[in-house]
Amino acid sequence: MTTASTIDRPVRQYDFGTMWLLVFPATALLLAFLVIPTALVVVLSFTDYELGKEGLRYIGITNYSDMLADRVFWQSVRNTALYVALVVPGSIFIALAVALLIERRSVLARFYKVAFFLPVTATLVAMATVWEFILHPSIGLANHLLSVLRIDPIRFLSDPDWAIVSLAAIGIWQSIGFNMVLFLAGLSSIPKEIDEAAALDGAAGGIDRFMIVTWPLLGPTTLFVTITTAINAMRVFESVAVITQGGPNKATEVILYSIYLEAFQYFRTGYASALTVVFLLVTVSLIILQMRLADRKVHY
Helix, strand or coil: CCCHHHHHHHHHHHHHHHHHHHHHHHHHHHHHHHHHHHHHHHHHCCECCCCCCCCCCECCCHHHHHHHCCHHHHHHHHHHHHHHHHHHHHHHHHHHHHHHHHHCCCCCHHHHHHHHHHHHHCCHHHHHHHHHHHCCCCCCHHHHHHHHCCCCCCCCCCCHHHHHHHHHHHHHHHHHHHHHHHHHHHHHCCCHHHHHHHHHCCCCCHHHHHHHHHHHHCHHHHHHHHHHHHHHHHCCCHHHHHHHCCCCCCCCCCHHHHHHHHHHCCCCHHHHHHHHHHHHHHHHHHHHHHHHHHHCCCCC
16 A cells, blocks of 8 residues: 555655756856855955956955055045935935826826936936036036026036036936836825825825825835835946046045946956945945834835
């Protein structure tokens, strides 16, 4: 008589092999494009490897100690933090306002969708030329509008006080469309009955219903938008590399651009790897901290 154990054993073996066969492609890609490159970067961060130079030497934490004493590194950290502090709230609040206009079925709803989502589909490297013309100190559209208002011209990209702010404005312009789509998805999931019930309970004004009903129910969406926007803002590179090249006087040199310069301009691959490791650790730590703090205030 065949027991249950003898029947189950080949079935379990067959399922185990099938499982590994199904997960192998994804596992191989994950190892090839994420795990192995990350491990190599960590290993190189403890060496004096230079791009194009034969051989390398283990130097311990020298790259990390040099980083802490590097004035340019701390300048890039401050620039990146300022950029994130400007882009995240700016793009979130504008995207939410646009999403509310579209959700209320405004006459210009279709125009808003096209106008604000266009930057998501556009290549920032190609659009950088347009932005350079708009922000040009003498012939740019921005200063032309300021002259109409009888305001002195501003050197948006050559003034250290305005350069990072100008790049942040470009970052906000680029992020609004994607955040708008996410907020529209969140707004569409809110039952209309809740809004009507709030109106019957005394929240007659649109602002009151937004603060009492809409904004709390958008908690999960707002959390997701905040995290993704912060990640993208910390990864800013294209606009810096194309428009300002880190200038003037390193006023716009962000962390990723510093890594690029160290690796491909100065060929200090070991030091650039150390910068990359710290950047990844800080990014992951901030995301985990933000999720733990914000999740307590999210309304589901």
